[in-house]
Amino acid sequence: MDLLTLLPLLLFGVYLLNRRDQRDRITLLGSYLSRYRIEKLMENLMQGYMRALGESDPARQAAIWSMLSSAETELSGQFNAFTLDFAKVDEAQTRVSKLALALPYASRWLASQTFDLRKALGIHAHALAQATSAGQPQDPKRKAFTLMAELMLMQHTCHWFCRSRTVASTRLLARHQTTYEQVLAAVAPDTRQAYLALIRA
Numbered sequence: 001m002d003l004l005t006l007l008p009l010l011l012f013g014v015y016l017l018n019r020r021d022q023r024d025r026i027t028l029l030g031s032y033l034s035r036y037r038i039e040k041l042m043e044n045l046m047q048g049y050m051r052a053l054g055e056s057d058p059a060r061q062a063a064i065w066s067m068l069s070s071a072e073t074e075l076s077g078q079f080n081a082f083t084l085d086f087a088k089v090d091e092a093q094t095r096v097s098k099l100a101l102a103l104p105y106a107s108r109w110l111a112s113q114t115f116d117l118r119k120a121l122g123i124h125a126h127a128l129a130q131a132t133s134a135g136q137p138q139d140p141k142r143k144a145f146t147l148m149a150e151l152m153l154m155q156h157t158c159h160w161f162c163r164s165r166t167v168a169s170t171r172l173l174a175r176h177q178t179t180y181e182q183v184l185a186a187v188a189p190d191t192r193q194a195y196l197a198l199i200r201a
Contacts, residue, residue: 018102026162028093029086036082041075042151049144065140072132072147076125079154083125087118094118096157098199102164115198117161123198124154127191149186152176153195156183 033039045068052064086094095107095114107114127150131143152172159168169180184192 022102022163028089029158029162032082032086032089035085036078038075038078038082041071041078042155045071045075046148046151049148053141053144068144076128076132079128080125083118083121086121089118091116091118094161096120096161097164100164100166102167115201117157119198120157120195121154123191123194124150124157126194127188128154130188130190145186146188149183150188150191152178152183153187153191156180 048064048068048071052061052068055061055064092108094117095111096117097103097107097110098113098115099110103110128147131147131150156168156172159171172183173179184195187195
């Protein structure tokens, strides 16, 4: 069999293995996320923030901010519970490849080029808790922008785990018209420092 015949077969084999690996990751993460209302709360908060930021009447805007406060607290609590739950998963299943493109089971045979999703989720949980803390009064608009960035970065991490860094960044841009670099610049400094230390280690 010549190379021109063999190459398509090899590429197809890689494609099939990649799909299986990604399907397993999606199933694993989804099985834990399905126990919580995180995605629905995120959607409601994002929509609420956009509505508040677009409101010209200060009284109505203040009412929206107040209404969103309880959703922020609930989301932070739900995400913290999810993080503690997911922390029980074996490390071999939670490694995330740092490679830009997905290669089948790269997190297993290139372990030095990975980071632990459980640790990343811990960073996100801490960031959400800090951003929603009642003990940290701040301008509602600034709080909204920070929380939106924190949520987008967390979503990017989950997509990175399930697919690849490139796919995660592409989805972020398509869904929120925001680049990965812009999100990193917009999160709290402590989040950015801890996150970059993890993924660059």
